[in-house]
Structures are given as structure tokens and as C-alpha cells.
Amino acid sequence: MTQQTTQTDTSKMTRRNFLQLGAGALGLLALLEMGGASLAFLAPRKIEGEFGGVVKAGDVDSFPAGSVTEFPDGRFFLIRADDGGFLTVYRRCTHLGCSVSWEADKNQFVCPCHASQFDFYGSVENPPAPRALDTFAIEIEDGQVVVDTAKPQTRDEFEANQLVYT
Amino acid sequence: MAEQATSLKNRSLRPQPSPSDRRSRMKAVANNLILHLHPTQIPRPALKLTYTWGLGGISTLWAFILILSGILLMFRYDASVERAYTSIQFLETQIPFGSLLRSLHHWSGNLLLITTFLHLMRVFYNGGFKKGRATNWLIGITLLLLVVTFNFTGYLLPWDQLAFWAVTVGTSLLNYIPIVGGVISGFLLGGTEVGQNALRNFYAIHVSLLPATLILLMAYHFWRIRKDGGISQPERAKGEKVEKLTTIPYLVQIEVTAAMLLITTLFLWAAQVPAPLEALANPAHPPNPAKAAWYFMGLQELLLHMHPLAAMLLPGIVLFAIAALPYWDTRSSDIGIYFRSKKGLTIAITGVVFSLILVPLLVLVDEWWIDLPLMLPFLSTLISNGLIPLLLSLGGLAIIYYFLRGIFSATHSEALVGLFTFVTFSLFILTLIGVFFRGPNMALVMPF
Numbered sequence: 001m002t003q004q005t006t007q008t009d010t011s012k013m014t015r016r017n018f019l020q021l022g023a024g025a026l027g028l029l030a031l032l033e034m035g036g037a038s039l040a041f042l043a044p045r046k047i048e049g050e051f052g053g054v055v056k057a058g059d060v061d062s063f064p065a066g067s068v069t070e071f072p073d074g075r076f077f078l079i080r081a082d083d084g085g086f087l088t089v090y091r092r093c094t095h096l097g098c099s100v101s102w103e104a105d106k107n108q109f110v111c112p113c114h115a116s117q118f119d120f121y122g123s124v125e126n127p128p129a130p131r132a133l134d135t136f137a138i139e140i141e142d143g144q145v146v147v148d149t150a151k152p153q154t155r156d157e158f159e160a161n162q163l164v165y166t
Numbered sequence: 167m168a169e170q171a172t173s174l175k176n177r178s179l180r181p182q183p184s185p186s187d188r189r190s191r192m193k194a195v196a197n198n199l200i201l202h203l204h205p206t207q208i209p210r211p212a213l214k215l216t217y218t219w220g221l222g223g224i225s226t227l228w229a230f231i232l233i234l235s236g237i238l239l240m241f242r243y244d245a246s247v248e249r250a251y252t253s254i255q256f257l258e259t260q261i262p263f264g265s266l267l268r269s270l271h272h273w274s275g276n277l278l279l280i281t282t283f284l285h286l287m288r289v290f291y292n293g294g295f296k297k298g299r300a301t302n303w304l305i306g307i308t309l310l311l312l313v314v315t316f317n318f319t320g321y322l323l324p325w326d327q328l329a330f331w332a333v334t335v336g337t338s339l340l341n342y343i344p345i346v347g348g349v350i351s352g353f354l355l356g357g358t359e360v361g362q363n364a365l366r367n368f369y370a371i372h373v374s375l376l377p378a379t380l381i382l383l384m385a386y387h388f389w390r391i392r393k394d395g396g397i398s399q400p401e402r403a404k405g406e407k408v409e410k411l412t413t414i415p416y417l418v419q420i421e422v423t424a425a426m427l428l429i430t431t432l433f434l435w436a437a438q439v440p441a442p443l444e445a446l447a448n449p450a451h452p453p454n455p456a457k458a459a460w461y462f463m464g465l466q467e468l469l470l471h472m473h474p475l476a477a478m479l480l481p482g483i484v485l486f487a488i489a490a491l492p493y494w495d496t497r498s499s500d501i502g503i504y505f506r507s508k509k510g511l512t513i514a515i516t517g518v519v520f521s522l523i524l525v526p527l528l529v530l531v532d533e534w535w536i537d538l539p540l541m542l543p544f545l546s547t548l549i550s551n552g553l554i555p556l557l558l559s560l561g562g563l564a565i566i567y568y569f570l571r572g573i574f575s576a577t578h579s580e581a582l583v584g585l586f587t588f589v590t591f592s593l594f595i596l597t598l599i600g601v602f603f604r605g606p607n608m609a610l611v612m613p614f
Contacts, residue, residue: 044356044363072450091450092359096474097338098331098452112454113335114470115607127539128470130547 057088057145060166068102068120074149076136077102077109079120085163086145089122089133090152100133109133121158132157138164191414201418203388205396207410208417212397217292220424221285227425228278229384231432233377235271243323245369247362250325251446258443265440266433272441274432275317279461282310290491290586291514293501294398300492302390305383307489312380314461319372321459322365330447331456333368334360335466342474359449400502454606463600464593470608471532473552480559484589497579510580513570517587520566525595533610563589 055074063069063080070077070091079087089109091099098113108125109118117126122133134152138145143166155162185191192206211217242261244253257264286306289295295303322333337360340351356363391397402408411417444453458466468477487494500506505514542550563585570576570584605611 042353044352075449095338096335096469097341097359098334098456099450101451110607112452112607113331113456114466115609127547127551128473130473 053149055147055149057147060140060143060145063145068104070102071147074147075099076147076149078145078147079122081121081163083163085165086138086140087121087158087163088136088138088147089118090136090149092134092152093129094124094131094133094154095127095129119158121162123157131155135162140164140166185414188412191412195413201413203392204413204417205392207412208396209399210409210411212399213411213416213420215420218397219284219288220420221281221288223421223424224428225278225281225285226384227428228274228281229380231274231429232271232278235267235274236373236377238267239271240373243369245323245366247325247365250323250365254324254326254443258440266437269436269439269441270432273436273439275320276461277432279313279317282313286310286488287590289398290488291583292398292504293506295492296398296495296501297394297498299394299398302387302394303492304489305387305390307485309380309383309387312376312383316372316376316380317459317461319368319376322360322368323372324443325365325447326444327447327453328442328444328457328459330360330449331452332458332462333364334452335456335458336462337364339469339474339478342478344475398502401499455604455608457600457604460597460601464596467529467596467600467604471529472555473548475548476552476556480556483560488586491582495579495582497577500579505583506577506579509574509576510583513574513576513580513584514587516570516574517566517584518591521588521591521595524562525592526599529596529599530610 055071055076057063057069057071057074057078063078063086065080065084066082067080068077069080075091076088077091079089081087093100093111093113093116095111095114095116098111100109100111100116100118102108103110107120109122111117111129114128115126116124116129118129118133119125122135124130124132132155134154136152137148139148140146185194195201195204195206239257242253242257242264244250254268257268259265289303289306318333318336322329337351337355340347340354343350352358354364354367355361356367399408457463465477465481468480471477472480500510505511538550538554539545539547542554566588567581567585570581571578574580576584602613603610
């Protein structure tokens with residue numbers, strides 16, 4: 001008996017059905033609102049002065065050709081190739097985010113977490129790292145090397161056009 | 167004085183005389199909020215220690231100790247990058263019983279992980295997920311994942327080297343999940359790297375979100391056991407009568423004794439072995455080797471051999487299969503029988519032997535002879551180091567399953583016992599390799 005009533009009820013919009021549907025829709029809307037508000041509340045925010053700004057690395061001439069200089073606060077290494085071109089690599093290993101260190105005697109960047117190795121230009125020499133170390137944009141202004149650490153640029157491997165010249 | 171005593175005499179809070187007959191014992195259980203988690207009487211075989219090993223109860227005990235010690239620790243901890251480490255140092259050196267409390271929290275957290283996992287193995291082996299117990303099996307797995315998340319978020323809080331790098335690696339893993347991975351890790355960390363936002367988020371998750379969820383789910387888990395007709399028992403022939411014992415004193419006595427023994431052992435251990443604290447976190451220099459927490463070493467070992475996406479998919483698929491077991495193994499006649507049958511035990515041992523041989527062999531072969539990305543340079547590493555090892559692993563599991571079915575002419579249920587055993591022991595061996603046989607630069611070394 002009850003089943004029959006429900007069946008006929010759903011086929012046409014009675015006042016009760018309309019109110020039930022409306023209450024359901026409003027409830028869903030309220031849930032969505034709360035969810036959206038919570039997401040907005042919890043969304044990651046940038047803290048002023050944190051990593052991600054523009055770093056003045058120093059005088060062009062203070063970096064000899066064929067050198068690698070670490071900038072711990074900027075989270076990058078400044079590489080000067082033998083031909084004088086500049087390149088910065090982000091120290092974050094492209095595998096799982098550990099900080100690589102420069103080992104001058106081996107001419108390699110090495111990640112201690114999972115043994116990835118990168119060459120002088122940051123290209124992968126030994127996996128598991130899937131791609132070369134990320135780079136940051138460099139500009140040379142008034143003989144100064146200026147590095148913008150806002151957005152790491154991904155690349156598969158080193159190419160000559162990534163070098164920046166004075 | 168005497169007047170007060172007489173007036174209290176009629177209050178219901180006054181200790182009741184211990185119930186002495188069967189009926190009042192059952193009533194005492196039914197009318198008590200905490201004891202009411204138990205049925206009023208239990209079949210005698212269900213009380214046998216070797217049937218349940220008491221693992222669910224033991225896990226509950228650890229959870230209880232964790233909540234109590236955690237509440238105290240919260241009063242002395244600062245969730246800020248500048249002060250977290252010093253607050254732990256202060257706790258360890260200056261605050262009375264601070265070191266002991268932290269040690270208790272640390273060790274019971276690790277023990278909880280172990281006993282929850284063993285509990286899962288127990289329920290698997292004697293078929294406790296069968297006959298309408300699918301919901302509780304799923305809740306149990308969710309609880310295990312919660313415990314892992316608890317351990318992982320708690321790991322960051324001391325802000326030492328181990329904490330910082332374990333969480334850096336763990337959250338970087340998320341980035342490999344297509345589309346949503348970056349968003350999730352961004353939300354967790356509150357940015358792109360482990361810093362103040364991440365510490366605050368992890369703290370809030372560890373001390374509020376997770377405990378609230380855990381307590382609710384535990385209550386649901388216990389309630390569900392009662393609703394499913396008590397813990398699983400073998401099917402009885404028609405007319406076979408099983409003796410039933412009252413919960414007071416038979417079960418409660420065992421529980422109280424076990425709890426006292428375990429608490430004593432935990433306190434003695436915690437007093438002798440303090441919780442580790444490494445050097446202050448240094449974002450520029452990971453320790454070498456940078457190892458994850460021991461319970462993630464199996465996964466980290468996989469990461470050394472596969473593309474991160476594959477190293478996550480493989481355990482993900484296995485976990486999904488384990489969660490789906492009640493729908494995959496629907497034979498109900500072998501519920502409550504360890505390893506399903508005598509043959510099942512032989513098959514389980516075969517699974518152990520297989521993993522003891524295969525896993526170290528594969529690790530060595532991959533370490534010294536096979537380098538898929540180098541052998542297949544024309545393929546992207548996602549395929550050569552990801553898809554191919556993943557498919558080989560899954561194919562290997564399928565071969566083991568069919569091998570067990572063929573050689574032992576095993577039933578589906580029994581072959582799954584072998585497969586499950588192989589997988590859990592492989593995880594165990596991978597963990598051992600990661601913890602003891604990985605040295606600087608994660609190279610294979612002898613531990614002695």
C-alpha cells in the first residue's frame with residue numbers, strides 16, 4: 001500500500017514532493033557552501049618575505065668560469081660555464097624533493113636520498129631522478145647577476161640555449 | 167562522618183557488590199557504558215588466546231595511552247619552526263617526566279602501527295572478513311591508514327632532520343599523482359616546501375582531525391563487531407552446542423591482566439629507551455642516507471627501483487585488492503579456520519619461502535645488472551622505469567596465484583592466502599632491506 005503511494009507520488013509533483021526536493025536542494029547547497037568556505041579557509045597562502053623572491057647574486061666577475069656557487073637562502077646553485085655563460089639550478093631534486101649538494105671533486109650534483117646524480121649543468125647522470133634539475137630565470141643588470149626564484153622552470157635536460165651571457 | 171557515609175549508601179555511584187551469579191554478571195556488562203562494548207557472554211573458543219591474539223584489544227590499549235600522553239605533550243609543545251625543536255629539547259631535559267612521556271608516546275605510536283597491522287593479518291588468516299563482515303573489514307583498513315597518517319604527521323613535529331626530510335620525501339611523492347597530486351600536496355604543506363605552514367597544518371591534523379576521526383571510527387568498529395554477531399567463529403554442525411561463558415569474569419579478567427602486563431612492559435621499555443631526536447632540521451642538507459620512518463622503508467625501497475608513480479600504484483593496487491577481499495573471496499564455509507585449511511598453511515609457508523627468495527634476488531638483480539632506462543633509452547622513464555616494472559610485478563603476482571592453484575590444486579580462497587602471505591612478507595623483507603642494508607647514498611651495504 002505504502003509502496004503504491006510512493007510510486008504515484010514520485011510521478012507527479014505534489015506539494016510534499018516539492019518541499020522535500022527543495023529541502024534536499026537547500027541542504028546540498030549548504031553543504032557545498034560549507035565545503036567551499038572550508039577550502040577557501042584552508043587554501044595555501046604565501047607568507048611575505050618567504051622563499052620565491054628576486055635574489056641579487058653578485059658581480060658577474062666574482063664568478064670564475066667553470067664554477068658552481070651555492071646560495072642557501074635562494075635555494076639555488078649559480079653555475080658559470082667554461083665559456084662564461086650563466087645558469088642557475090634549483091637545489092630541489094626532481095625525484096622527491098631532497099636538497100642536492102655539489103660535489104666538486106666528482107663534478108656532480110648528488111642527492112643523498114635516492115642517489116640521483118646530475119652533471120655540471122644539472123642533467124641527469126644517474127636516475128631515479130626523472131629530469132634535469134629545474135632552473136630559475138637569470139638577468140644580467142649593470143654587471144650584476146639577478147635571479148628570479150618565483151617560478152622554477154622545468155626541463156628534460158641541459159641545452160646550450162639555457163645559458164645566459166653578459 | 168558516619169552520617170555522611172550512610173547518606174551515600176543509597177547513591178547509585180557507590181561501588182556495587184561484585185556480581186556473583188550468571189544473571190547479575192550479564193546484567194553488569196549490559197548496564198555499564200564501557201563494558202557494554204562487549205556482549206554479555208562469549209563462546210568459549212572465541213576466548214582462546216591463539217584465536218585472536220588479543221590484537222584488537224591491544225591496539226585499543228595503545229590508542230588510549232597515545233591519547234593520554236598526547237594530551238599532556240600538547241601542553242608543552244610549540245608548533246613553530248623557531249620553537250618546535252627547542253620545546254622538544256626543553257621537554258627532554260628540563261620538564262619532569264617529559265622525556266618519559268615523549269618516549270611513551272613515541273613507542274606506543276610505533277607499537278600501535280605494528281599491532282594494527284598484525285590485527286589485519288589475523289583477521290585475514292582466520293577469515294574474519296567473511297559472512298557479512300565486509301563493512302567492518304573496510305573500517306579496519308581505514309583505521310590502519312589513519313594510524314599510518316597519525317605516525318606520519320606526528321613525525322614532523324619535533325622538527326629534526328629525520329622529520330623534515332621524511333616529510334619532504336613523503337609529500338613530494340604526492341606530486342607524482344596526475345592532476346590532483348600537486349593540489350593535495352600544496353594544501354598539506356600550505357605552500358611548495360616544508361616550512362611553517364606545513365608544521366602548523368600537520369600539528370592541527372595530528373592533534374585534532376585525526377584523533378576525532380579515530381575515536382569515531384573505533385567506536386563504529388566495535389559496534390559493528392556486535393552487530394555482525396560477535397567475532398568470527400567456525401561454522402558449527404547443526405545441533406552442535408558451544409559452551410558460552412559470561413564476560414565477567416572470563417573476558418574482563420584476561421583483558422585487565424593483559425593490559426597491566428603490557429603497560430608495565432611499555433613503561434619499562436620507554437624508561438630505558440628514549441624517543442630519538444636528531445639534529446635540528448636543516449633544509450639545505452639532508453642527512454646521508456636520508457631514510458624515511460621505518461614503516462615507510464618498504465615503500466622507499468620500491469622507490470629506488472621504480473618510477474615514483476609506479477612505486478605508489480603497486481602498493482595502491484595491492485591495498486585496493488585487500489580492501490576488496492570480502493567481495494573477492496566470498497566462500498563462507500571456511501570462516502574462523504586459520505589459513506582456511508591445513509593445505510592453506512602449507513600454501514602460506516610457500517608464500518613466505520617465495521618472498522624470502524624472490525625479493526632479495528630481484529633487489530640485487532635490479533641493483534647490479536638491470537638498468538631499464540639505460541637498456542631502453544628510446545622509451546620515457548615513465549614507461550621503462552614505471553609501467554614495465556609495475557606490469558612485471560603484477561604479472562609475477564598473477565603467476566604466483568596460478569602456480570599455487572596448480573601445484574597444490576588449491577581453492578581460490580587458499581591461493582589468496584598464499585598471495586597475501588607473499589605480499590605481506592615481501593613488504594616485511596623490503597622494509598628490512600631498507601632499514602638495515604642501505605647505507606650512504608642508499609647503496610647496498612652489510613649492516614655489520
